[in-house]
Amino acid sequence: MPQSPLYDIIVIGAGSAGLSIALPMHEFGFKVLLIDKSDHQIGGDCLNDGCVPSKSLIHVARQVYQANHSQEFGMNISGKVDMSKVWKYVKERQNIIRKHENAAFFRNMGIEVALGTASFVSADEIEVSGQVYKGKKIVIATGSRPKKLQIPGIEQVKWYDNQSIFAIDFLPDKLLVIGGGPIGVELGQAFSRLGSQVSIVHNKAHILDKEEPEITTILQERLLKEGITFHLQAEVLSFTNSNTVAVRQDDKQLSLTFDAVLVAAGRELNIESLQLSTAGIETENGNIKVNKYLQTTNKHVFVCGDVAGNLKFSHAAEQQATILLNNFLSPLKKPLDNKHMSWVTFTDPEVATFGYSLKELKDKKIAFEKLSLDFDEDDRAVVEDYQYGKLILYIEQKKLLNQNPKILGGTMIAPNAGELIQELILANSAGMGIEALFNKIYPYPTASAVNKRIILNKKREQLTPFVKKVLHTLYNI
Ligand SMILES: Cc1cc2nc3c(=O)[nH]c(=O)nc-3n(C[C@H](O)[C@H](O)[C@H](O)COP(=O)(O)OP(=O)(O)OC[C@H]3O[C@@H](n4cnc5c(N)ncnc54)[C@H](O)[C@@H]3O)c2cc1C
Numbered sequence: 400m401p402q403s404p405l406y407d408i409i410v411i412g413a414g415s416a417g418l419s420i421a422l423p424m425h426e427f428g429f430k431v432l433l434i435d436k437s438d439h440q441i442g443g444d445c446l447n448d449g450c451v452p453s454k455s456l457i458h459v460a461r462q463v464y465q466a467n468h469s470q471e472f473g474m475n476i477s478g479k480v481d482m483s484k485v486w487k488y489v490k491e492r493q494n495i496i497r498k499h500e501n502a503a504f505f506r507n508m509g510i511e512v513a514l515g516t517a518s519f520v521s522a523d524e525i526e527v528s529g530q531v532y533k534g535k536k537i538v539i540a541t542g543s544r545p546k547k548l549q550i551p552g553i554e555q556v557k558w559y560d561n562q563s564i565f566a567i568d569f570l571p572d573k574l575l576v577i578g579g580g581p582i583g584v585e586l587g588q589a590f591s592r593l594g595s596q597v598s599i600v601h602n603k604a605h606i607l608d609k610e611e612p613e614i615t616t617i618l619q620e621r622l623l624k625e626g627i628t629f630h631l632q633a634e635v636l637s638f639t640n641s642n643t644v645a646v647r648q649d650d651k652q653l654s655l656t657f658d659a660v661l662v663a664a665g666r667e668l669n670i671e672s673l674q675l676s677t678a679g680i681e682t683e684n685g686n687i688k689v690n691k692y693l694q695t696t697n698k699h700v701f702v703c704g705d706v707a708g709n710l711k712f713s714h715a716a717e718q719q720a721t722i723l724l725n726n727f728l729s730p731l732k733k734p735l736d737n738k739h740m741s742w743v744t745f746t747d748p749e750v751a752t753f754g755y756s757l758k759e760l761k762d763k764k765i766a767f768e769k770l771s772l773d774f775d776e777d778d779r780a781v782v783e784d785y786q787y788g789k790l791i792l793y794i795e796q797k798k799l800l801n802q803n804p805k806i807l808g809g810t811m812i813a814p815n816a817g818e819l820i821q822e823l824i825l826a827n828s829a830g831m832g833i834e835a836l837f838n839k840i841y842p843y844p845t846a847s848a849v850n851k852r853i854i855l856n857k858k859r860e861q862l863t864p865f866v867k868k869v870l871h872t873l874y875n876i
């Protein structure tokens with residue numbers, strides 16, 4: 400019996416998570432085996448069915464929307480979007496990135512790549528396409544896939560999910576979106592801007608239900624103005640024929656028609672084909688059981704990325720990979736900690752969130768103060784027509800503001816909020832206080848000046864009659 404080749408590390412899955420482990424480990428001089436199902440799936444969801452195609456589509460949809468809106472300034476715009484041209488643009492963008500995310504590229508670098516579905520055959524061995532490989536350490540980075548909906552009658556319907564929507568060969572006149580999470584709202588708005596009449600059916604009271612309702616209410620109003628219809632706290636009952644769905648909302652039954660359905664109702668982990676029990680890896684409620692160091696019940700096997708069952712973002716996968724790399728190489732182990740995590744929903748306007756949420760602050764009994772700024776009087780918001788914008792900031796509660804309270808978390812809705820909020824994320828992760836923002840000079844009229852204005856408003860509250868009296872005394876000396 401030939402011996403299985405031995406690797407310092409075997410990484411199962413070549414998506415955001417797997418690549419963030421395999422590439423640095425190779426650079427550090429370790430013998431790495433990277434596995435994915437096929438060459439075409441290298442890059443994972445982010446490149447193939449997620450971030451890259453969705454952000455490219457959102458870019459195209461914004462161009463179309465802005466062109467249509469130039470009519471109010473006298474331009475004449477007519478015509479319908481040609482979906483083959485839209486997908487050509489999207490595929491081109493993916494192919495640019497694919498040039499450095501494929502098996503030949505990694506093999507040229509010196510990383511060994513095995514293609515096929517991986518499964519454990521022992522505690523430290525993996526089989527791929529009939530070949531067995533042994534790893535000193537093994538990282539499971541197999542990601543997640545769209546949850547399938549078991550709705551009666553769905554088999555007669557043209558339905559899509561994130562794995563098929565980026566190849567839809569027609570622009571639906573009416574698109575029904577099931578799920579008002581980030582995929583549903585980002586893609587719902589993109590299709591609406593391309594020309595579809597979009598209805599979003601969501602089973603919670605607010606879209607993007609992980610965000611603050613104060614913020615998502617603003618987003619919902621913007622999307623309503625663009626022509627998107629919402630059915631909130633609604634339950635999809637059944638598809639009554641190939642283009643009609645029965646929905647229950649507020650104890651009423653509605654009948655909605657559509658040409659196509661986009662299912663964006665959450666995720667399931669890719670763990671079934673791994674034969675985890677063969678390696679002594681336990682699962683719990685559909686998740687792989689891990690400790691705070693992302694280590695499974697088999698101490699040589701770790702998880703990273705969506706499959707870890709934590710936050711599902713490309714940059715969360717990257718953060719988890721950084722923790723694993725640290726723990727592989729340093730005796731000072733770091734646990735997974737989401738306290739500085741941030742994310743952006745790329746709707747227009749964007750919703751950007753970082754640090755502790757209101758709920759986390761309350762749950763952790765952290766003394767905090769909530770600051771809030773509406774952008775109605777911000778000059779940049781006025782000239783660029785986004786006075787609906789809003790920033791919420793959570794800062795440490797201190798008796799005196801000159802104690803320089805730290806920024807604990809926050810959330811913003813505005814065009815480019817994901818960029819505007821970056822300095823707040825830096826302040827939060829670097830443990831900086833509000834003075835850093837207050838003392839900064841913002842070129843006029845930069846949009847990010849709202850980050851100072853919110854602090855300025857707080858400082859104004861300190862101008863009590865006593866403080867004013869002191870100021871007058873000082874002035875008159
Ligand atoms: C439409 C959409 C838009 C998104 N937009 C954003 C965004 O803007 N920003 C953001 O941060 N995140 C976004 N995400 C989330 C992001 O794509 C994921 O969090 C990220 O791709 C997870 O990376 P991963 O490596 O954990 O998993 P994946 O990218 O899913 O990679 C897992 C890999 O493992 C392989 N695999 C699975 N099982 C096996 C097996 N048994 N053997 C061999 N290989 C296997 C798969 O083929 C796949 O290539 C989006 C997701 C979607 C669906």
Ligand SMILES: NC(=O)c1ccc[n+]([C@@H]2O[C@H](COP(=O)([O-])OP(=O)(O)OC[C@H]3O[C@@H](n4cnc5c(N)ncnc54)[C@H](O)[C@@H]3O)[C@@H](O)[C@H]2O)c1
Nearest residue numbers: 578579580581582583600601602663664665711743744745
């Ligand atoms: N910009 C970004 O960073 C970005 C963009 C897209 C996706 N993502 C990631 O991908 C993950 C998956 O996105 P998603 O939107 O599919 O999942 P999600 O779980 O975040 O949201 C899906 C929503 O659909 C609702 N839902 C579930 N079943 C339903 C039903 N039968 N009828 C009506 N509503 C239903 C759920 O309550 C949930 O709020 C996200 O959690 C996020 O981590 C990130």
